[in-house]
Amino acid sequence: MRKVLYPGTFDPVTNGHIDIIKRARELFDGVVVTVAINPGKTPLFTVEERVHMLKESLKDFDNVVVDSFDGLVVDHAHEVGAVGILRGLRAVSDFEYEFQMALMNRKLAGDIATVFLMPHEKYTYLNSSIIRNLSSLNSDVSEFVPSIVMEALKKKFS
Ligand code: COA
Numbered sequence: 745m746r747k748v749l750y751p752g753t754f755d756p757v758t759n760g761h762i763d764i765i766k767r768a769r770e771l772f773d774g775v776v777v778t779v780a781i782n783p784g785k786t787p788l789f790t791v792e793e794r795v796h797m798l799k800e801s802l803k804d805f806d807n808v809v810v811d812s813f814d815g816l817v818v819d820h821a822h823e824v825g826a827v828g829i830l831r832g833l834r835a836v837s838d839f840e841y842e843f844q845m846a847l848m849n850r851k852l853a854g855d856i857a858t859v860f861l862m863p864h865e866k867y868t869y870l871n872s873s874i875i876r877n878l879s880s881l882n883s884d885v886s887e888f889v890p891s892i893v894m895e896a897l898k899k900k901f902s
Contacts, residue, residue: 749826760867779812801890818853
């Protein structure tokens, strides 16, 4: 059973993240999507809300599970029995940050590989901040997020 761990802030999950997860589930036996508690960020949604939105958005995928973690991503990879960490690469601008993280994670745990997948081109300009920003200004983001996220955003900003 080759599992991969997909960590992120997911504040909120977008169709770009879902695209990466769909690609990964074709390549691995299982995907563990994990919500990170990142002290460097002040999220709009609580960890519980983010986990719930991910679970609902991914409920039709039998080899995908969702959880959360606090600490080092490589430790969580070991805890769930993942062979690697999955990250999405959208544009060249992602590369430097991802490169640094992947090398540090390799230094911390040589047995955990980092795997990069590219989402569909139509998602390359998408991130969660843009979604939060558009929603706060009452712009329709239904094209970019699962319906449960759309509803949650409406509620937050109503
Ligand atoms: N589609 C749309 N948006 C995407 C995307 C995709 N396919 N892939 C990434 N993004 C966006 C995210 O929405 C997020 O947007 P935002 O900053 O506007 O909110 C942004 O890209 C950053 O992505 P994210 O995956 O959430 O990364 P992060 O910088 O918050 O890092 C961890 C998350 C979990 C990888 C990192 O914080 C971590 O490893 N933490 C644990 C501590 C640790 O182990 N540290 C040592 C690591 S060297």
